[in-house]
Amino acid sequence: MKISLAVSAVALLLSSFASQAQPDYDQYTRGRYIATLADCSACHTRDPQQPFAGGVRLQTPFGTLVGANITPDRETGIGTWSYDDFRRAMTEGIGHDGKRLYGAMPFTAYTKMPEKDLQDLWAWMQTLQPLYQPVETNQLPFPFNIRTSLMVWNWINFTRGEYQPDAKRSAQWNRGAYLVAGPGHCGTCHTPKNLLGGDKGGKALQGEVVEGWYAPDLTSDPHRGLGKWSQQDIVSYLRTGVNRYDIASGPMADAVRHSTRHWHDDDLQAVAVYLKSSGPAQVDKVPQPLAATDARMKLGAQIYGAKCSACHRPDGGGEKNIFPQLADNPLLNQSDAISLIRVVAAGSRGVDTDAHPTAPAMPAFAGTLDNAEIAAVVTFIRNSWGNAAAPVSADEVKQVKAKLE
């Protein structure tokens, strides 16, 4: 008995030490989680052996930008920055030396983060290994390389300020809205852009072409958006990369691999609740599918039968967890078919996650189908089994392929 009392006294003592040590550790883990939510590594880690030392090249319509070294290295990283410098970069898009940041660094989203999250994130960043790696971030051609032009850009495209909860909505909805608009910065890819590369007003999350892929419509539009996806479909996609409609591929594969699969379940649920409720400004009229008698549809059906139906099934039904269903799939109805063309022509490999390690691949058909045939089969799947979308021309296929080479 005495021994156990002594042991518990020691345990008490230890736990009081532990509770004192706790806040720092908690702040560090919170900061690390925020970095995961914000997927900092997407642009700031090129070599996994050199985390956050920058170097990821980002192709924008204006030219190439390169992710900065954000390790605390004093010479090439942000080792001489103060917390206020960091906060200003994150919330105002102005760097340590007063240089304005390009919108590719999604400060337009991060501005929504509250002070506490920024403090936690900063605390964690101080614990990173300083790595010496000079990075020339601005590789844009003239005149886009002139940073003072960004004053105008900001004036048009940037609204500063922390996320303001909608009191009429639940805490869960507000958390989801915050994650999507703030650290998750979903709109950076999924919101249509204006001529300056800023978000188009009133079009949030309605889909956009990014790095040769189409980041699809995430509104609750039933034809093109997530209207048909259940909340569980959204959670499963973000957690495992796989649901009945899709296996994450292209840039989204990286987003799942590095970010969303690590999100807390509560956060994924909140995002799903929010996305399911975020209606488009107006639901576009559902287009009529092309007639099955259309010559393109007939050719497409033939090719589909010969090349695609073995995996995706003759009825477009797909196979669970491995070959996505094509029937009644909003991803096929996007206004731009670039992702579909690309995947048929060049193939693609799905993401691998702990839950679904398979990472199945779509084979490339550019070697066996010509441009008109690829156009026909993409047109066919976009206008069959409940899908309806604009036909694709051989010329569009040619253009997509040219960019791939």
Added chain:
Amino acid sequence: MKKLPKTDVVVIGLGWAGAIIANELADEGLEVVGIERGPWRDTARDFNIGTVTDELRYVMREELMLRTRQNTCTMRNNPSQTALPMRTWGSFHPGNGTGGAGNHWAGITFRFQPEEFRLKSHLTERYGASAIPDELVLQDWGTSWEEMEPHYMQFERVAGTSGYAGNIQGEKRPGGNPFEGARSGDYPTPPLRQPYGPTLFAEAARNMGYQPFPVPSSLVSEAYTNPYGVTMGPCTFCGFCTNYGCANYSKASAITTILPALMRKENFTAYTNSEVLEVLTDSTGRQATGVTYIDSSGDKWEQPADLVIVAAFTFENVRLMLLSGIGKAYDPVTNQGTTGRNYAYQTANNVTLFFDNKNFNPFIGAGAVGMGIDEFNNDNFDHSGLGFFGGGSIRVTPIGSAPIGYRPLPPNTPKWGAKWKRALKDNYLSTMSIGCEASSYTTRTNYLSLDPNYKDPHGRPLLRITFDFAANDLKMAQYCTGKVADIAKSMNPREMIVKPMTGHWSSVPYQSSHVVGGFIMGSDPSTSSVNKHLQVWDVPNLFVVGASAFPQNPGYNPTGTVGALAFKAAHAIRHFYLKRPGEMISA
């Protein structure tokens, strides 16, 4: 030679057996290093649907097989001959690269029957010791059906094996194989749908009173996610199956069922294009200390390890043991030594049926879709007075009639010219064949040893195969093929070719890759190399796993049993060996 840091476990070979054990031991938390002599292979990159349907590349040029320049075997029929090296694979197809021969296998996944694990005892009890032909050296496995069954189940669940159980926990089910041992559960996926040829055969067999069943197959019949979370897609009968890697994620192999999960584990590392040269032992010879290997740059490395698992193909398992001086090399003259003894093969027989008015669409096929009967397999029929033992699995499994190799021609067709073309055209669609994959029983002079004349590029002797069919097996082949011919006759073909195995073993025509034995399991260290846990007698931290452990070969395909043995060895290591490293069974 550079020495690497010590690891807990080194596994040689990343085919079925190696991947299974590496994964199980990684789950145990051990640091596992896998060493594979061939390249990394992966469905997405290597078996793309756009390029995989290439008969020239995969069948004629044997892309997935071990390069004979890298390593081959020498062969002879009996000890009085001088063996010559095989410079191109014929009789069998050793694999290479991650997935091993499990990439290009057919997918047929039988469990051996309960009596096979105690074959010598069983035949002695049923027919008397004097009935067993003198030439045969049959042995028991030192294990039992009851010990094997849970591990067969594990393997089938990983592979997604499709089929229809004939015996679940003793309850017989019509439509399944009535001869199979009692299973603890059904197949993970339902049987594949049957093409016309197998359907016709099953009907004929049923009319003769036999009980046909769908051939158990590790080509899944529906989308299947295995216990590791890895997903496979249903077989589409594309016909590019045996000798090919599967483009549809339908054929189970280490690369489609295990490696995607295994490669994610931080405590697992794979070295590919790295060939193990030797298993090292300490000065007592009773403790393995690791392996040496040579990488693709020609650099030699030593990888020390606490536990060494040898899980290469049959030939390389045995050769590595001979090269490393583990166990005593078998000598057929003195009948002493165990390393290399009881080598056996498979006895391939078939009957080809030519019809006039049938269309089999023979290009529809898969390595393991079909119907079979087991009335004339193993000891499922009374052998009293027949003068032989053993039998074969009789079945129709259309593998897909590829354009270069499939030339069904009736007897007396000219070898070239207009008549040859006409005959081919007339018979392409309307020919089918019934196979009989039959047992191969071991004899004293069928064995594996190091070749005294031929060496590999590293200067190590090649493995020498000394093998010929036992008189027992040739008698069995005549008898069983006769039974196949009876069924064939009842199907009223225009004409047929009946081809039982006859004469001497030839290394030229493909027969099967089912080479077994040479480092066999058993309960007596004087006649076996490993105990029932696949642990090497006298070297308790060394396990040798694969078909090299079979004391003889029944009339079934070996892979299901190779998989089950791998799980069995892993189970023993996890549950017994790691708790008390040492001999799990004392001799």
